[in-house]
Amino acid sequence: MIDCRIKGKMRLKGMRTTNPVAVGDRVEYELQHDETTKEGIAGIITAIEPRTNYIIRKASNLSKESQIVAANIDQTFLVVTVNYPITLTGFIDRYLVSAQAYRIPACLIFNKLDLYDDTDYNKLEEYLQTYESIGYKCYQISALKNFNLDSLREDIKGKINLFSGLSGVGKSSILNLLEPSLSLKTDEISEYHLQGKHTTTFSEMFELHDGGYLIDTPGIRGFGVIDMVKEEIPHYFPEMFNLLKDCRYFNCSHTHEPGCAVKKALQEGRIPVSRYESYLSLIGEDNSKYRS
Numbered sequence: 369m370i371d372c373r374i375k376g377k378m379r380l381k382g383m384r385t386t387n388p389v390a391v392g393d394r395v396e397y398e399l400q401h402d403e404t405t406k407e408g409i410a411g412i413i414t415a416i417e418p419r420t421n422y423i424i425r426k427a428s429n430l431s432k433e434s435q436i437v438a439a440n441i442d443q444t445f446l447v448v449t450v451n452y453p454i455t456l457t458g459f460i461d462r463y464l465v466s467a468q469a470y471r472i473p474a475c476l477i478f479n480k481l482d483l484y485d486d487t488d489y490n491k492l493e494e495y496l497q498t499y500e501s502i503g504y505k506c507y508q509i510s511a512l513k514n515f516n517l518d519s520l521r522e523d524i525k526g527k528i529n530l531f532s533g534l535s536g537v538g539k540s541s542i543l544n545l546l547e548p549s550l551s552l553k554t555d556e557i558s559e560y561h562l563q564g565k566h567t568t569t570f571s572e573m574f575e576l577h578d579g580g581y582l583i584d585t586p587g588i589r590g591f592g593v594i595d596m597v598k599e600e601i602p603h604y605f606p607e608m609f610n611l612l613k614d615c616r617y618f619n620c621s622h623t624h625e626p627g628c629a630v631k632k633a634l635q636e637g638r639i640p641v642s643r644y645e646s647y648l649s650l651i652g653e654d655n656s657k658y659r660s
Contacts, residue, residue, distance in 0.1 A: 372411035390436035447533030461646035468604040511541040535587025
């Protein structure tokens with residue numbers, strides 16, 4: 369591993385994101401003598417190779433437009449908890465829409481089953497019915513009890529895997545179990561706010577001992593989508609995309625038009641209400657906001 373920094377001109381040229389180089393990027397670099405490093409050399413990044421894909425979100429830093437979460441990934445896993453803390457469906461849908469837009473396979477990991485009561489399990493069942501019916505693979509696990517992780521371990525082998533989620537959902541605990549050599553810092557959620565504390569402060573990639581990579585990212589509070597044309601947003605909802613050809617009007621907004629196949633499916637219960645509400649939120653999004 370070689371410590372690298374960014375060439376100054378490249379850092380400033382046409383930059384619209386908070387991070388000019390993202391975890392997962394493939395770069396070109398030149399070696400230079402540097403006494404401040406252990407090896408006595410350092411790399412100067414001179415170019416970033418074209419990205420095959422990336423996950424991007426609106427940046428909380430309003431002086432910039434966006435933040436690239438990670439690039440060149442094979443699949444992404446969103447860690448979800450229906451309680452301790454609560455992950456809202458609006459947040460889940462924004463993340464899934466972003467992954468769909470860049471053709472990145474996405475899965476959901478429902479963690480902390482050891483803490484759930486009957487109410488939580490009922491809510492979990494609602495989430496599973498919603499997302500599994502659309503085609504998203506869902507894992508039900510307990511990182512604390514090291515329960516039901518075998519399938520997940522098998523599915524990440526040989527791939528570049530991005531893990532994301534709200535602060536406090538147990539993402540770092542899961543990664544520590546998936547790769548025994550890791551010792552990522554973990555912390556308890558706030559008992560007063562039932563929200564997580566940031567334990568991961570920057571994105572980092574780790575190599576798996578049996579092939580592949582894990583990308584750990586800081587816990588996020590909200591996920592705002594960016595660089596999406598309103599008319600294309602239905603394409604990123606798989607259950608809606610399959611119906612678009614059946615709408616009476618080719619430019620149907622799926623909000624008020626007669627003969628709308630999406631609205632008909634909603635009324636018949638074939639599209640979950642929560643997903644349609646997420647769609648309405650996205651097409652009416654105020655670009656000055658970045659949290660869901």
